[in-house]
């Protein structure tokens with residue numbers, strides 16, 4: 014018996030793996046390339062059902078070997094007279110995670126997916142997909158080529174290719190609209206959204222959903238449909254249902270994706286491909302799908318998005334310069350967590366922890382604020398639960414005004430006001446109150462972790478956990494290790510992050526950590542450009558055309574100018590004279606005039622009222638800038654979008670290289686994940702370090718040198734030595750940068 018979860022009923026059942034040797038000779042591959050063992054298995058069940066099991070852990074991706082095995086095993090099933098129908102399933106409770114994304118950057122050998130799925134659909138014997146776990150991308154397209162689909166109730170299905178810069182190019186854009194209709198297909202294909210089995214059933218994407226053994230249910234169905242006509246079951250032969258309002262639907266979808274895609278080309282191609290399904294016969298639609306796919310497949314955007322996919326997984330394999338590593342550091346179990354401070358961040362953190370199933374003690378100093386926080390947190394939990402169709406985790410939280418309430422927790426997350434003096438006091442108190450061994454984590458966005466750790470009896474238990482607002486929604490978590498943080502504390506923070514469904518990136522301790530440290534030179538350049546002649550509208554337009562959701566000035570108005578002002582005042586940047594290093598007081602001057610952004614109705618833009626959302630250019634600000642320039646000896650000049658992008662983005666990238674050089678981030682992927690998930694860097698541009706590679710390191714270096722020569726008083730424009738070294742080392746590809754960083758004498 015080969016299927017642990019599916020008992021073989023027929024004594025004659027045989028498990029026959031396609032011989033790896035035979036396959037290797039067919040495709041001319043050898044065992045050294047790691048392909049050996051990744052394939053599909055064949056057995057016969059209930060006498061007349063051929064069962065094909067995809068076997069390519071961890072997600073049964075359709076690699077070249079799997080595709081070849083599937084073809085061979087289908088041929089086998091079709092040639093065996095005793096076999097009347099076929100079931101396809103995936104090993105380990107996962108049907109299929111799609112095409113093998115790792116293959117996309119290679120020569121793509123092996124049989125192509127499209128004819129393989131077409132052949133499957135043409136089969137004279139019924140083929141049933143037994144879908145468990147996931148059916149995504151090529152995996153769902155494979156299932157769409159089958160004649161019937163049975164899904165387990167916990168399965169997720171979808172066509173997420175658009176998130177990889179592609180379209181469902183194995184017939185998905187042509188078969189899905191024929192099966193579920195144009196509106197649903199357009200939505201699923203352009204967003205890449207996964208659907209539950211229940212929704213899939215409602216859409217008609219699957220025929221049957223079971224809570225029990227999916228393979229058994231699929232075999233039962235396969236037995237019952239053996240010998241029946243398959244004419245109506247071949248989706249490619251069905252007419253695409255075209256509602257009378259189809260033209261308007263496509264028009265609206267195209268406008269929607271152009272608006273939200275921020276320059277990404279794949280969503281647009283997805284709409285075009287579904288349009289082909291609605292207007293052309295299947296074969297011609299497939300031609301159109303192929304052409305659109307060919308353009309996307311080789312695009313820089315697809316490379317960037319696929320890089321980001323793997324980067325988001327690579328960051329979980331963290332390491333620190335002191336040698337602590339993800340695979341040798343064990344997290345400690347945590348059951349009860351305290352959150353200190355229930356402002357915006359503390360509330361979001363409380364919600365995220367409760368939703369992750371942890372018991373939370375939520376602490377705020379005053380009763381009134383505590384009650385207000387309780388009301389807001391309960392509302393957030395209730396709304397979240399409604400969306401998920403689950404009960405809200407209200408009983409997971411105990412609220413208290415007493416800091417002593419944290420005495421028995423396993424871990425504390427401090428989220429009080431961003432002020433070192435206040436935080437130090439809290440850390441001293443916590444160190445005295447908490448039971449021995451309690452982890453003390455801080456949600457600071459950039460203060461010194463070592464200084465906080467020094468307030469405690471056990472500095473090895475102190476780690477930074479920098480959440481992004483809203484903390485229960487944003488995927489990113491910067492886990493900041495200090496000089497004395499133990500590997501267990503870091504591993505525990507990473508694990509808690511994972512439990513909260515975050516993508517956690519372990520980074521070193523420095524002012525602003527990774528994200529906010531890189532933001533500083535970016536913001537500075539934007540201010541300097543205003544001094545030199547730009548307007549907020551011009552700077553924002555350039556950045557938004559690049560793909561940011563919001564330009565720097567609109568973003569600053571949204572988050573409030575006073576926040577940065579307070580920080581600058583605390584650092585005495587506002588009062589200091591800045592002699593060797595250029596400092597723009599523009600933000601401070603606006604704050605002095607009460608212009609805090611949207612909340613006051615005035616900031617870098619004007620709004621119709623305090624709290625208004627629609628930013629309009631403000632003639633007052635333009636004349637204020639003119640006077641400011643005249644007073645300070647700036648002569649306004651014409652600044653174009655290219656200069657805005659080069660000055661703002663290359664200064665930010667330069668700081669990224671410094672961060673790598675200082676070993677604050679262990680690789681460029683860390684920085685890119687932080688920027689895409691935390692700072693709305695356009696995903697289809699991969700992240701700042703990937704973008705630097707795309708632009709070319711020599712060009713970045715040349716431009717930084719040029720701007721630095723023009724502005725010797727802006728040190729952040731001076732090219733970092735790592736950048737120079739990488740260029741001198743022949744501009745290695747991004748995955749080799751770490752070698753140069755680790756080996757200062759590297760010539761690769």
Ligand SMILES: CCCCCCCCCCCCC/C=C/C(=O)SCCNC(=O)CCNC(=O)[C@H](O)C(C)(C)COP(=O)(O)OP(=O)(O)OC[C@H]1O[C@@H](n2cnc3c(N)ncnc32)[C@H](O)[C@@H]1OP(=O)(O)O
Pocket residue numbers: 071072074110111112113114115121126147149150151152173174177179180181182183306307310311323326327
């Ligand atoms: C010149 C002209 C050319 C012409 C054009 C040629 C066209 C040829 C191509 C034809 C393609 C046809 C169209 C089909 C396209 C696709 O199918 S693209 C892939 C679509 N699928 C996905 O996007 C799913 C991606 N995976 C996931 O979302 C998740 O991994 C999961 C399946 C939901 C599982 O999640 P989880 O349990 O949390 O595990 P992870 O940590 O995410 O993953 C575990 C490891 O598995 C790796 N992995 C996952 N999916 C794939 C995959 N599809 N291919 C390869 N590898 C995959 C993942 O990277 C993890 O490994 P590590 O990175 O080592 O940690």
